[in-house]
Amino acid sequence: MSEPILHLDHVSRYFGGLVAVDECSLSLAEGELVGLVGPNGAGKSTLFNLASGYLPPSEGSVTVLGHSTTGRHPAELAALGLSRTFQTPVAFKELTVIDNVLVAARVERPILAGLAGTWRSTEKLNRERAESLLERVGLGARAEDEAAELSGGELRMLEVARQLYTDPRLLLLDEPTAGVAPHLQSALADLIRSVHAEGVTVMVVEHNLGFLLDLVGRVVCMANGAIIADGTPQEIRTNPEVVAAYLGGDA
């Protein structure tokens, strides 16, 4: 078996006296499409932040794409191929929609390139690539609009387009359906499937269980900071602990 693309080894995270994530261990193999579920406050977002290097673990270790997250700037992990979205979608509101995507474009020696004007030679190709990604997320017609004019759901799709521009190997999506109109959610599911089909490992945090259980092949369920179940959607649906956690019963 090859090395996991993401590995959490007995990871805990405390905020003062609060245990947000409690000794979680989790491995994702390259090419998986995994859902992360759990009631509010279960620790899903904290786990995401630990996995993407935005929070250091209080205990345990996190390895992503073969690198420990300890002491690494999250930007460094992103440059390695770990891409993520946020619960509140990131939007650069002073930029146009296409420029929002192009922020992810890398320019060598940007100050010199800017002064000398040499950036123009690569900009055309970058724009074409950004346009095709906008088409893919359904924002092709909005490319030249100001990002401030987009709806919450559109901003979420824009963020996905920007993150795809970085050529991720591992994509972490934090509640992608939140704010997205119901009739667009099947398009979103198709998009996630097609990204996964290209070989990208995907983990999705989602409250919308109907959406998620149809999408993924494996579901991890958290409650009170701990992983309480890990299995196929069918197993999760019938797991008594999961049902109890969701219904607020005393499991």
Added chain:
Amino acid sequence: MSPLLAAVVSVGILVGIYGVVAIALNFQYGEAGLINFGVVAYFAVGAYTFAILTAGPPSEASLDQYRWGFDLHPLLAALIAGLVGVIFAAISGWPALRLRGEYLALTTFAFAEVLQSLLVNVPAVTNGTSGFANITQPLRGEVGNYNLFLLIVSLALLAVTMLFFQRLVRSPYGRLLRAIKNDEVGVTATGQVPEKYRRQVFFISAFFIALAGVVYVIWLTLARPSSFGAELTFFVWIAMILGGEGNNWGVLAGVLGLTVLDELIGQLPVRSVRGVQMIDAAQVFLTGLLFVLVLRWRQPRPGAG
């Protein structure tokens, strides 16, 4: 030269100097969102570095307190002054750039106050409250009308500054800075370290602000702690907000308008000390009033604020 023409020339020199500072500030705030309330410190560092590097040896007769004058070539001194501005930006930016928004504003303001206090209290280097007088005016005596020459120098520096920043702002680098201003975490997620770019912006601006300080002391021929108070910081901030942050041509118009206004008030005929004080007060009052009015009625930009 007629008095009117002379006045126009001095306004032109000041517009060049303040214009450079305001455009550099606009790069920090309008593009990258860094609130620097200590602009005058980088200006003063440039001014004093030039003064010290070009000063002759201290003389007993004039009660000089400074110990080192370097008699350096003015062009070399100006270049070093710009670089010392960058070094000061590195020193002040090291703690300050860890902060955001109003915390950054307060820290930069504090740095400027500390610097002014150092200018007064380290006479061995800065010559204390009297500072430096008779600062070297390069090519003095070799050019016909010195102020006209300085006008050309000042506007040339402004033109270079404008070209430099316009090209940067309109390139992917400017796009990245505006993205950092809007959402640093979002930029991090694309694999780029925002802190690195914040530092670059701080350093680049400091270089130009320090150069403007050099032209300022060459024009004034004086470098005194009292010339480098927070007034200059607020002057360029107001000019920038007047013109619309993020828009260099607007900022230039703001600088022009504010400088002319200041000069017009300064030209009012007065015969008493009391009159001079009232004019000083009127300058401060009108500038402040203008600032309040602009803030009240300007068009908000999308996503700003």
